[in-house]
Amino acid sequence: MKFWKKLSTEDRLQRVHQALKDNVDFYKDASLGYPASRLDDKVFSNDALFLKEMPVLSTFVANPNHIGCHTFGTSEFAFKGTQAIEREVLSMIAVDLFKIEAGQFDGYISPGGTEANVQAIWVYRNEFMKKYGAKLDEIVILASEDTHYSIPKAANLLMLDWEKIPVDPVTRELNPERVKESIKISLAKGKKFFIAVSNMGTTMFGSVDDPKVYTAQFKDYQLPFRLHVDGAYGGFVYPFGEFENQINFTNPDISSITIDAHKMLQAPYGTGIFVCRKGLIENVLTSEAQYVEGMDLTLCGSRSGANAVAVWVILTTYGPHKWYEKISVIKMRTNWLCKQLDQLGITYFREPEMNIVAIRSECVPESIAQKYTLVPQAHDHTNQWYKIVLMDHVEIEHLKDFIQDMVSSQSLSPS
Numbered sequence: 001m002k003f004w005k006k007l008s009t010e011d012r013l014q015r016v017h018q019a020l021k022d023n024v025d026f027y028k029d030a031s032l033g034y035p036a037s038r039l040d041d042k043v044f045s046n047d048a049l050f051l052k053e054m055p056v057l058s059t060f061v062a063n064p065n066h067i068g069c070h071t072f073g074t075s076e077f078a079f080k081g082t083q084a085i086e087r088e089v090l091s092m093i094a095v096d097l098f099k100i101e102a103g104q105f106d107g108y109i110s111p112g113g114t115e116a117n118v119q120a121i122w123v124y125r126n127e128f129m130k131k132y133g134a135k136l137d138e139i140v141i142l143a144s145e146d147t148h149y150s151i152p153k154a155a156n157l158l159m160l161d162w163e164k165i166p167v168d169p170v171t172r173e174l175n176p177e178r179v180k181e182s183i184k185i186s187l188a189k190g191k192k193f194f195i196a197v198s199n200m201g202t203t204m205f206g207s208v209d210d211p212k213v214y215t216a217q218f219k220d221y222q223l224p225f226r227l228h229v230d231g232a233y234g235g236f237v238y239p240f241g242e243f244e245n246q247i248n249f250t251n252p253d254i255s256s257i258t259i260d261a262h263k264m265l266q267a268p269y270g271t272g273i274f275v276c277r278k279g280l281i282e283n284v285l286t287s288e289a290q291y292v293e294g295m296d297l298t299l300c301g302s303r304s305g306a307n308a309v310a311v312w313v314i315l316t317t318y319g320p321h322k323w324y325e326k327i328s329v330i331k332m333r334t335n336w337l338c339k340q341l342d343q344l345g346i347t348y349f350r351e352p353e354m355n356i357v358a359i360r361s362e363c364v365p366e367s368i369a370q371k372y373t374l375v376p377q378a379h380d381h382t383n384q385w386y387k388i389v390l391m392d393h394v395e396i397e398h399l400k401d402f403i404q405d406m407v408s409s410q411s412l413s414p415s
Contacts, residue, residue: 001092001096001320002091002095002096002102003088003091003092003095003096003102004092004096004097004315004316004319004320005316005319006316006317006318006319006320006321006322007316007317007319011316012055012313012316012317013053013055015085016055016056016058016059016085016309016312016313017055017058018081019081019082019084019085019309020058020059020062020064020081020082021081022080022081022082022084023062023064023078023079023080023081023082023305024078024079025062026038026062026063027046031078034065034078036063036065036302037063038061038062038063039060039061039063044060044061046061055309055313056268056306056309056310056313059082059305059306059309059310060304060306062306063304063306064079064081064082064083064304064305064306065079065302065303065304065305066079066082066083066086066108066109066302066303066304066305066308067296067298067301067302067303068108068295068296068297068298069106069107069108069281069295069297069298070083070084070086070087070090070108071087071090071105071106071107071108072106072281072282072295072297073295079305082305082306082308082309083305085305085308085309085312086108086109086305086308086312088312089109089273089308089311089312089315090105090107090108090109090273090275092315093107093259093273093275094107094249094275096320097235097239097248097259098239098248098249098257098275099248099249099250100248100249100275100277103278104277104278105249105275105276105277105278106275106276106277106278106280106281106297107273107274107275107276107281108273108274108297108298108303109261109271109272109273109303109307109308109311110258110270110271110272110273110274110298110299110300110303111270111271111272111300111303111304111307112260112262112269112270112271112272113148113150113230113232113233113258113259113260113270113272114148114150114153114272115270115272115274115299115300116232116258116259116260116272116273116274117148117150117151117154117197117228117230117232117258118150118153118154118157118158118299119258119274119284119298119299120228120255120256120258120274120276121141121151121154121155121158121160121195121197121228122154122158122284122299123256123276123280123281123283123284124195124226124228124255124280124283125139125158125160125195126283126284127226127280127283128193128224130283132192132193132224134192134193136159136160137161137190137191138190138191138192138193139160139161139191139192139193139194139195140160140161140162140163140186140189140191140193140194140195141154141155141160141161141162141163141195141196141197142162142163142165142179142182142183142186142194142195142196142197142214143162143163143164143165143196143197143199144164144165144166144167144174144199144202144209145164145165145166145167146167146172146199146202146203146204146205146207147164147197147199147202147230148199148202148203148230148232150230151197151230160195161186161189161191163182163185163186165178165179165182166178167207170349172202172205172207172349172351173207173209173210174209174210174213174214175213176213176216176217179213179214179217180217183217183218183221183223187221192223192224193223193224193225194218194223194224194225194226195225195226195228196211196214196215196218196225196226196227196228197228197229197230198210198211198214198227198228198229198230198247198254199229199230199234200229200230200231200233200234200235200238200247200257201231201232201233201234201235201237201238201351201354201356202233203233204356204358204375204377204385204387205349205351205356205358205385205387206233206234206350206351206354206355206356206358207349207351207354208234208238208247208351208353208354211227211229211247211251211253211254212253214227215227215253226255226256227253227254227255228254228255228256228257228258229247229254229256229257229258230258231247231257231258231259232258232259232260232263232272233260233263233264233356234354235257235258235259235260236259236261236263236264236265236323236327237264237327237330237331237353237354237355238351238353238354240323240324240327240328241331241353243353249277255276255277255280256274256275256276256277256280257275257276258272258273258274258275259272259273259275260272260273261273261307261310261311261314264327264391264392265311265314265315266314266392267307267310267311267314268306268307268310270307271307271310271311273311281297282295282297284297284298284299285297326392327355330355330390330391330392331353331355331390333355333390333394333395333396333399334350334354334355334357334390336396336399337357337388337390337399337403338350338357340399340403341357341359341403344403344406344407344410346359346360346363346406347359347360347363348360348363349385355389355390355391356387356388356389356390357387357388357390358377358385358386358387358388359374359385359386359387359388360384360385361376361377361383361384361385361386364386364406365409368402368405368406368409369386371405372388372398372402372405374386374387374388375387375389388402
């Protein structure tokens with residue numbers, strides 16, 4: 001690991017405090033031109049002594065604005081300290097986790113995974129329009145039926161069509177023939193440029209797509225395409241396994257990856273992360289933002305620098321080895337749950353390297369689903385699945401109680 005290191009409490013505190021000193025200080029500095037300030041100290045007091053030992057909370061109070069893309073060109077000088085921390089975070093993610101060469105990426109800490117996914121599709125839509133003169137009705141998004149709703153949202157916002165590709169109902173896998181069929185349908189509709197979204201941990205099932213199912217077909221048809229990986233949920237889980245993971249930038253066909261820090265990493269909402277290869281993000285430059293130092297290359301514009309600091313603090317608290325250990329424990333709990341469900345003959349789906357277990361709805365009494373706040377696939381009579389997500393707070397004791405209730409419900413059911 002080149003960038004992702006475990007640091008001591010003292011080192012983390014010193015690093016963040018120095019970053020805040022390098023920023024504009026709205027308590028002391030005569031900064032007259034910014035439409036921003038510290039958080040209102042009538043409500044968010046900075047006098048509390050504990051804030052001195054709480055780097056993330058201190059950053060929220062200082063209220064740095066991270067407008068811009070700090071991996072590309074210059075940025076607002078007033079917030080250079082915490083911007084440097086954001087760049088460090090992005091290197092940990094892009095280089096150490098997703099295996100790109102240092103300096104060969106751009107990205108930012110976004111206000112959530114939905115925006116990060118929209119950002120990717122916005123970049124590629126504009127690239128096709130600028131590079132090839134593509135028309136809106138010539139560009140199409142391909143994604144599986146299990147894909148997050150941010151993708152149809154992006155299609156709506158960006159005025160693009162999208163083809164929803166069915167998956168195998170048992171394995172949740174994409175079938176190459178289904179992908180080929182969707183491409184043929186798109187071509188028949190006059191589509192010439194393709195944006196594919198491959199999932200690394202779908203929201204409902206935790207299922208993982210093989211990106212090559214898309215790219216092999218695009219290459220057979222000799223079609224212009226961009227491939228985006230939505231790792232919003234699985235990005236901090238799936239890569240930490242005993243297998244050779246190739247869903248990263250070592251695959252030259254992958255152009256961008258999103259990952260959420262407010263899920264497994266337990267950062268504050270909303271904290272998404274967008275990273276892409278060099279030479280792409282400039283397709284969404286908002287040249288009209290001339291009062292912004294540097295270039296505005298993000299969908300949100302202004303955003304909180306405290307989220308970037310939160311991610312940095314979490315990553316440097318664990319380091320890569322302790323994070324692997326944490327994820328391994330969660331996967332062991334998931335394995336235990338699956339073993340119990342097998343013994344009860346309950347139908348479920350689980351991606352082997354993930355920590356989501358989706359159980360067929362007919363196997364779960366509604367009273368148990370409500371007691372344990374299981375999340376349904378649909379909040380109406382069409383629901384077919386309930387999911388359990390093995391987050392950090394879900395321990396074996398919770399799972400034992402759930403299994404015991406399931407056993408009791410089976411014994412009460414008429415034979």
